[in-house]
Amino acid sequence: MEEEVVRNQYTDAQKQEIFDMEFMPHINAMYNFAYRLTLERDDAKDLLQDTYLKAYRFIDSFQQGTNAKAWLFRILKNSFINDYRKKSKEPSKVDYQEVEAYYNSEDVDRQITPDLRVESLTNMIGDEISNALNSLDVDFKTVIILCDLEGFKYEEMAKILDIPIGTVRSRLHRARNLLKEKLSEYAKSMGYKTA
Amino acid sequence: MNMPDMNKMKQDCPNKQECLQLLQSILDGEATAAQKETFMKQHLQECMTCYQNYHLEVAIRGLLKQKCSNEAPEELINSIKEKVIKNLGQ
Structure with missing residues (x-):
């Protein structure tokens, strides 16, 4: 500490x-x-x-x-x-800093605008959301777990993760976009209209 | 939130990502009262994109809470307790 x-x-x-x-x-x-x-x-x-x-x-x-x-x-x-x-036998293949640099770039926000609808979420009664969460890079899933599942405040998350509050905020935003992207893929594969 | 008049709402939001970040801060309990007031009572009433995003964000949070929790196995809890008791006084 x-x-x-x-x-x-x-x-x-x-x-x-x-x-x-x-x-x-x-x-x-x-x-x-x-x-x-x-x-x-x-x-x-x-x-x-x-x-x-x-x-x-x-x-x-x-x-x-x-x-x-x-x-x-x-x-x-x-x-x-x-x-x-x-x-871990399969260490993360992607260097996290590269991932974060990529997701912090301005272009990505324009690209990632997952067209997901509330109605398709209500059909996800199985493990879709759990699988979507698990599939995220560890740093992205961590912020979602800490915030959305455990209810930690940004300041507490900053201390837990040793990162500035601004990074907590932006990482959460990217993480949620990525989660929606995954859910949107599931929705499409389930045959629900996403937009 | 009052039900907005759908016919009068703007269909597209020029500040979609900024609004989404603000919306997330509000739902995370990290926005100021003034930000919350303006966004929820004014912007959401007139912007379809953000109105839909609001409901989507709420739904995802609900689904996460409902589907992504696991309980620790009982024997693991007991084994941890036992190991700690053994360590007492050492």
Whole structure:
């Protein structure tokens, strides 16, 4: 953690209480995040377990009364980048900076105007949206998960991801356009009119 | 939001992407009250593109929440708890 870390000296009982009352309530959200990042149930389990054990090991640097969920999500995201992304048999083929540079270019907004209708979404009763989310580049799906599924504010997301708020905002915008593009493809393949 | 008069609405928005970004900030709870007021009460009443985008954004958020959550397996939760208890006092 970059910001000033105040280390506490919690007793075992306090540690147990923080763990049970502040960390465990987020376990389902954390599991979902781990699963969406790794896309493998077994890896998600390992990542979740590593994250919780790490959280416990570093519990003295957690300040009671601060946002435990954001603190945990940050550990999970860092563990994923440091441990799992490297291990992955198929590392991301695209350099993320290139992807972001591309999606930040002015032309793309003009190109990506997915013509998707609400009516075709109501027909997506299966795994379409889940598959569409999973198919996004990891940095794009992450912002959608943090914002739309977990309800983090932009400022919290900036801290979790170590990026400026402006980047959170623009990355979210690109991510949502890409998600719509995917959904639009599904809608077309399902035979629904998109426009 | 009041139901706008569809016949009087503009069909195309000259600031589509900017409006979409603002709309997303509003739905994310990150816009100012004034931005929200102007956009929701004025612009959405007169612009078909943004009106449709609004409903699409809301629908996608709803679908994400409904379809993209997973619960942690019970045995995993128990195993994490056990490992932490074992670590107590170390």
